[in-house]
Amino acid sequence: MHLFFENIVPNLVKLWSGKFKHLDTCIAFTITHAEIADLRRRIIAWMRTYECYYYQYQEDRLSTCTLTVHGLIHVPDDLLFCGPGWTTWTFFMERYCGLLKCVLRSKQSPWANLNNTILHGAYLEQLSAQFDVKKELASPLYQQIAHRLPQVMSRWGKVRIVDEDSMSCSWIGHKGRDMSFVRFEIEVKDQRHPGSWVSRISYGRLDQILVCQLPPDRNFWGNLAGKVRLLAVLTPYRTGGRDAALNIVPHYQSTAPIVADIQSIMAVVGRIQSGRKWYIIDRTGGMMRPEFIPSDETEDEGPDESNSVI
Numbered sequence: 001m002h003l004f005f006e007n008i009v010p011n012l013v014k015l016w017s018g019k020f021k022h023l024d025t026c027i028a029f030t031i032t033h034a035e036i037a038d039l040r041r042r043i044i045a046w047m048r049t050y051e052c053y054y055y056q057y058q059e060d061r062l063s064t065c066t067l068t069v070h071g072l073i074h075v076p077d078d079l080l081f082c083g084p085g086w087t088t089w090t091f092f093m094e095r096y097c098g099l100l101k102c103v104l105r106s107k108q109s110p111w112a113n114l115n116n117t118i119l120h121g122a123y124l125e126q127l128s129a130q131f132d133v134k135k136e137l138a139s140p141l142y143q144q145i146a147h148r149l150p151q152v153m154s155r156w157g158k159v160r161i162v163d164e165d166s167m168s169c170s171w172i173g174h175k176g177r178d179m180s181f182v183r184f185e186i187e188v189k190d191q192r193h194p195g196s197w198v199s200r201i202s203y204g205r206l207d208q209i210l211v212c213q214l215p216p217d218r219n220f221w222g223n224l225a226g227k228v229r230l231l232a233v234l235t236p237y238r239t240g241g242r243d244a245a246l247n248i249v250p251h252y253q254s255t256a257p258i259v260a261d262i263q264s265i266m267a268v269v270g271r272i273q274s275g276r277k278w279y280i281i282d283r284t285g286g287m288m289r290p291e292f293i294p295s296d297e298t299e300d301e302g303p304d305e306s307n308s309v310i
Contacts, residue, residue, distance in 0.1 A: 026075060026085045033080075040076040047073065148215060156209040159230070165268040170205050177270075180206045183244070183282055184234060184265045186258075201243050203251060203269060203280055204236035209262065230262040244269065244282035251278055 025031060025039045047069070051057065054064040082088050106113035158168040158179075170180040182204065187197040209232055216226040236258060237251040251271075270281035 026079065028084060029086065031079060031084050036076050036079050039079070043072050043075065144220070148217065148220060150213055150215070153213075153231075154211040156211060156230075159209060159262065161265070161267065167206055167265065167268045169209055170207050179268055181269055181271055181280075182206050182234075182265045183267050183269050183284060184232075184260065186260055186264050200241050201239075202236050202241070203239050203244065203249075203282075204234045204254070206232060206265070207235055207257060208233035210259075231259055232262040232265060234258050234260060239280070244280035245284050249280050249282075251280055 025035050028035075050069065051065070055061050079085070100114060100117065103117045104110060104113055156169075157172040158166060160166040166179060167182055168174070168179045174180065183201065184204065185199055185201055188200045190196045190198045209230060212229045212231050214221050214224055214227055214229060218225040234257065236255045238253060238255060239249050239251050242249045267282070267284045269283070271278050272281055273279075
């Protein structure tokens, strides 16, 4: 392992910074014919030295002449035909293909899914190019809060609810039970009554716990000025606002992360997998109320590992 840090890593750093074996000409922004001719001379000299040391012109050592080493001979010609190396880099396209792979969700109509993704991405790019979307969408209150929060906050990995379970963040990992899936209640806008707020039961993953030292500005923070608040970074899951302590509630894909006061977290909940779905086990009612009853076929054939009974 020490050779990896002593040899490979320094050479990679030199390669990325353009100082590896005089090949900085290949990644220069501009290049002249004289520089390409000098590069050709250096590559030929290096190839001859390589063959002398490793190939030694013996048939049984032919495996040392790899395709990558042979490709160095064509580098000067490629620079003459195509220009500097940055003109043909494919890093952007590789990242874009990776993005399309992540957003591909439809198994029935994958091509329509890709078309809509590209089209909607183009819409968003045009909006961001013409308008300050972040400033337009953010309300004045959110902007005022963001400007008054500290730029650096400490991060905790685990806390304990009084007389309840301990909960831990997802970033610290879990060897046994996953204690990062929690039940929390937040206020959301009531769509039926504009201007009013209602409490909503939600379930999600606890990603981070931030220690926020509020500034001593009583005109803005009021009684919270100068106090320490714990903020929870949560990734909610789509559950439709249903209470898993009273009903059988599956959870589907996650939504955008949110930040809430850690006091909004009510309890740590569990999950159970049945087939391809995950169901929430909520014990906040004092007992496990949801009941998973197997089908008639399962009862006849015996218990199935993928369909558990609780």
